[in-house]
Amino acid sequence: MTDSPALPHPEPDPPPEAVVVDGSARGFSTRLLAWFDHSGRHDLPWQHPRTPYRVWLSEIMLQQTQVRTAAPYFERFVAALPDLPALAEAELEQVLALWSGLGYYARARNLHAAARHCMALHDGELPRDIDALVALPGIGRSTAAAILAQAWGDRHAILDGNVKRVLARYHGVAGWPGAPAVERSLWAFAETHLPDTRLADYTQAQMDLGATLCTRTAPACVLCPLQAECIARIEGRTAELPTSKPGKPLPQRHACVLWLEDADGRVLLQQRPPTGIWSSLWTLPQADDEVAARAWFKHHCDGDFARGIGKPPISHVFSHFKLELLPRYWRDVALHPQVRDNGDLRWVARAQLGALGIPAPIRRLLEAGA
DNA sequence: AAGTCGGGGGG
DNA sequence: CCCCCAGACTT
Numbered sequence: 187m188t189d190s191p192a193l194p195h196p197e198p199d200p201p202p203e204a205v206v207v208d209g210s211a212r213g214f215s216t217r218l219l220a221w222f223d224h225s226g227r228h229d230l231p232w233q234h235p236r237t238p239y240r241v242w243l244s245e246i247m248l249q250q251t252q253v254r255t256a257a258p259y260f261e262r263f264v265a266a267l268p269d270l271p272a273l274a275e276a277e278l279e280q281v282l283a284l285w286s287g288l289g290y291y292a293r294a295r296n297l298h299a300a301a302r303h304c305m306a307l308h309d310g311e312l313p314r315d316i317d318a319l320v321a322l323p324g325i326g327r328s329t330a331a332a333i334l335a336q337a338w339g340d341r342h343a344i345l346d347g348n349v350k351r352v353l354a355r356y357h358g359v360a361g362w363p364g365a366p367a368v369e370r371s372l373w374a375f376a377e378t379h380l381p382d383t384r385l386a387d388y389t390q391a392q393m394d395l396g397a398t399l400c401t402r403t404a405p406a407c408v409l410c411p412l413q414a415e416c417i418a419r420i421e422g423r424t425a426e427l428p429t430s431k432p433g434k435p436l437p438q439r440h441a442c443v444l445w446l447e448d449a450d451g452r453v454l455l456q457q458r459p460p461t462g463i464w465s466s467l468w469t470l471p472q473a474d475d476e477v478a479a480r481a482w483f484k485h486h487c488d489g490d491f492a493r494g495i496g497k498p499p500i501s502h503v504f505s506h507f508k509l510e511l512l513p514r515y516w517r518d519v520a521l522h523p524q525v526r527d528n529g530d531l532r533w534v535a536r537a538q539l540g541a542l543g544i545p546a547p548i549r550r551l552l553e554a555g556a
Numbered sequence: 557a558a559g560t561c562g563g564g565g566g567g
Numbered sequence: 568c569c570c571c572c573a574g575a576c577t578t
Contacts, residue, residue, distance in 0.1 A: 244573085245573065246573095246574095247562075247573090248572090248573035248574095248578065249572090249573065249574045249575075250561090250563095250571090250572055250573080250574055251563080251564085251572070251573075252564075252572055252573085253566090253573080254564090255563075255564060255565090256573085257571090265578090270564075285561095286557075288562080289561075289562030289563045289564085290561055290562055290563085290574085290575090291561080291562085292560095292561065292575080292576075293561090293574090293575085296564090296575085296576090323575090323576090324574090324576090325575085326575050326576085328572060328573080328574070328575095329574070329575080334572070345572085345576085346573045346574075347571080347572060347573065348572090348573065349573090351572055365557090380567080387575080396573090397573080399574095402566090402570090402571065402572085403566075403567075419558080430570075431570075433569090433570090456568095469570085511573095
């Protein structure tokens with residue numbers, strides 16, 4: 187499959203060395219285009235006919251919107267407003283009505299305003315210029331590049347969600363793609379892979395790969411034309427790449443831990459219940475706050491709570507909260523006779539710590555010593 | 557750098 | 568319930 191023969195600016199034949207599949211940067215586009223020819227999507231509504239106006243409209247509708255969702259809206263929209271002048275002459279009210287249900291209605295307002303800009307400034311046509319396109323409302327760098335590549339075959343890199351996912355995996359780029367530093371890196375990779383010909387097909391191919399094979403969950407690597415060099419597949423990291431968006435800060439919880447040593451230098455450990463955090467592991471006795479810690483101490487131990495020495499807090503992150511542990515240390519402690527070393531409470535010699543299941547942050551605390 | 561816009565899909 | 572999707576724009 188090649189670019190439409192109806193395009194006004196046919197591209198020249200590529201230099202022979204440009205199509206050699208050698209595993210270098212050039213191999214990326216060569217393999218991708220070969221895959222696109224037999225497995226790409228060639229019957230999307232905006233591809234027939236592929237006019238600048240229809241490409242533009244489709245790119246706007248497809249911002250943060252999946253093909254299946256946008257397609258019926260596209261058909262209805264172009265049936266009502268088949269070209270740029272028709273859009274410009276329409277009332278905003280009608281444009282919004284055609285958009286109704288798609289969401290992100292600023293896209294419709296921008297689309298309408300951009301059409302009127304084009305009537306006033308660009309002789310009623312979409313400008314074939316990256317900067318002029320970006321200057322129009324609703325068109326950013328990637329959308330402008332997609333329009334130029336798809337409508338005219340011009341050589342521009344795109345970087346939408348699909349391409350970000352493909353490139354993050356292919357090059358093993360860690361970090362959330364929304365972060366500016368990561369995004370800069372991905373743009374650079376996108377530029378290096380640009381072929382010299384078939385830019386419309388190449389642009390579509392990237393999006394098809396991301397949408398149909400290199401999906402967010404369960405990518406079909408065995409079918410992928412890029413599997414041989416894909417870092418994420420080779421290293422088994424497709425589930426971790428691209429790095430997901432950092433969530434909101436986890437709720438912070440606090441707890442007091444009581445670090446008790448007896449006269450022999452043994453430490454008092456307590457086995458946690460079989461459910462919940464650190465289930466069945468051995469940890470230091472723990473209380474929700476200092477009042478509870480004081481009560482626990484009074485109930486279990488001889489001696490003076492106030493003589494305990496505060497230690498630097500330990501921070502630990504769980505999947506759903508952060509826990510800050512405030513350790514307090516006593517030496518030469520004895521238990522009350524009625525709360526013996528038995529059941530879930532046990533004096534443990536330092537040399538025996540390795541034989542017990544102890545949470546990592548607690549183990550680090552104990553092994554660092556008082 | 558973070559928030560906003562939005563309906564739909566998937567885990 | 569959350570995150571994500573052919574992003575761009577504002578604060």
